[in-house]
Amino acid sequence: MTRDYRGDVRCVIDDAGTLEESTSYYPYGMPHGTGLVASVQPYKYTGKELDRETGLDWYDSQARMLDPATVRTTTMDPMCEKYYPMSPYLWCGGNPVKHTDKNGMDYHVECNENNREYTIKAIFYVFQDDLYSAKESIDFWNKLSGQYRINDYYVKFDLSYSVVDHASSNNPSKTSMLRYKVDNDDSGMANSYQIVADTDKRLKSEQNGKTIDGKKILVRDSQSKTMTGAHEIGHAIGLVHNRSVHALMYECSSERLNNQVFHDEILQIINNAKAGKPSFEKKDNEFNYAGKILIFFDNNIHFVVNDKYI
Numbered sequence: 001m002t003r004d005y006r007g008d009v010r011c012v013i014d015d016a017g018t019l020e021e022s023t024s025y026y027p028y029g030m031p032h033g034t035g036l037v038a039s040v041q042p043y044k045y046t047g048k049e050l051d052r053e054t055g056l057d058w059y060d061s062q063a064r065m066l067d068p069a070t071v072r073t074t075t076m077d078p079m080c081e082k083y084y085p086m087s088p089y090l091w092c093g094g095n096p097v098k099h100t101d102k103n104g105m106d107y108h109v110e111c112n113e114n115n116r117e118y119t120i121k122a123i124f125y126v127f128q129d130d131l132y133s134a135k136e137s138i139d140f141w142n143k144l145s146g147q148y149r150i151n152d153y154y155v156k157f158d159l160s161y162s163v164v165d166h167a168s169s170n171n172p173s174k175t176s177m178l179r180y181k182v183d184n185d186d187s188g189m190a191n192s193y194q195i196v197a198d199t200d201k202r203l204k205s206e207q208n209g210k211t212i213d214g215k216k217i218l219v220r221d222s223q224s225k226t227m228t229g230a231h232e233i234g235h236a237i238g239l240v241h242n243r244s245v246h247a248l249m250y251e252c253s254s255e256r257l258n259n260q261v262f263h264d265e266i267l268q269i270i271n272n273a274k275a276g277k278p279s280f281e282k283k284d285n286e287f288n289y290a291g292k293i294l295i296f297f298d299n300n301i302h303f304v305v306n307d308k309y310i
Ligand SMILES: [Zn+2]
Pocket: 231, 235, 241, 250, 251, 252, 309, 310
C-alpha cells in the first residue's frame, strides 16, 4: 500500500510490482477516479475501512462513523462538550485537508481515577545500534515518574521501545524502515528514534536533533550521548521550546540543555491530551506543533495534526 501525507491509501501494488488498486479522494473521503482498477481491499481514506457491506458506504472511525457523501458523522462527537462552538457532527473541525482523524497519535495520557494517577505512554521504534541512546533518553523520562503532581494526580511516564531488526526488510533506506513500523503501528503511541550521521542533510548545521511529524526523532551522531534525545522525546510527547531558562526544553540548537523539566511543562502535556490541542510555537513564520495531536481522552478519537518540530 502506498499512502499520502494524510494516510490515505492511494495505491495497492502486489509483490510483482503490478498495480492492483488506485484511489483518489474528495476532501471528506469519497473516492473518485477509481476506474483504473478494481478495489481489492477495504482500507481507503486515512487508512480507515470503507464499509461497503451494508451498502451505506460509511467509514468506520471507531468513535464515530463518517458518511463521506454528506460530509458529516452519523452520531454526535462524544467530545462535543469540549468543542461547543462547532457542530457535533463535524469532521476534523471542518478542515479535513489539514487535519486527520485516525488512531495514530504518538502518545496517550491515561487517567486512573482510583489511583489518582496520569500515565503518559509512548513507544519508540529503534534500531539495535541506536538503542543505547534511545534507552538513556527514554529512561530519563521514566525516572521522572512520581515527581510531579497535577491536580492531585501523580504523573507516571511509561515510555518504551521496540527494536527494529535491520534484516527484516529489503528496504535500503533505514529511515523508511522505521517510518513503515510507525505508520503501520495501530497502538496510537508509535514514534521512532534514530541516530543519523553528523553530515545528514535533514539536519541543519545548527541542529542537534529534529522531531518530524511530532514523532520521528533524528539525533545527530555526535549528540547521541547528550540530552538531545531526551529533548526530542519531549517534543514527541507534546512540549514546545522554552526560550528563557536553560533546561531540557531550551532550544535544541543550544548546548545549554540540562535535566530540568518544569511542572508547567508536565501540565502542558496533560492539558494537551485533555483539550485535544497540541502545543505549538511560531518559528521562521511557520507554526510548529509538538506531539502529533491526538484528541483522545476516554478512548474517544479526534483529529491529528501533523507537523515537524526541531
Ligand atoms: Zn527542539
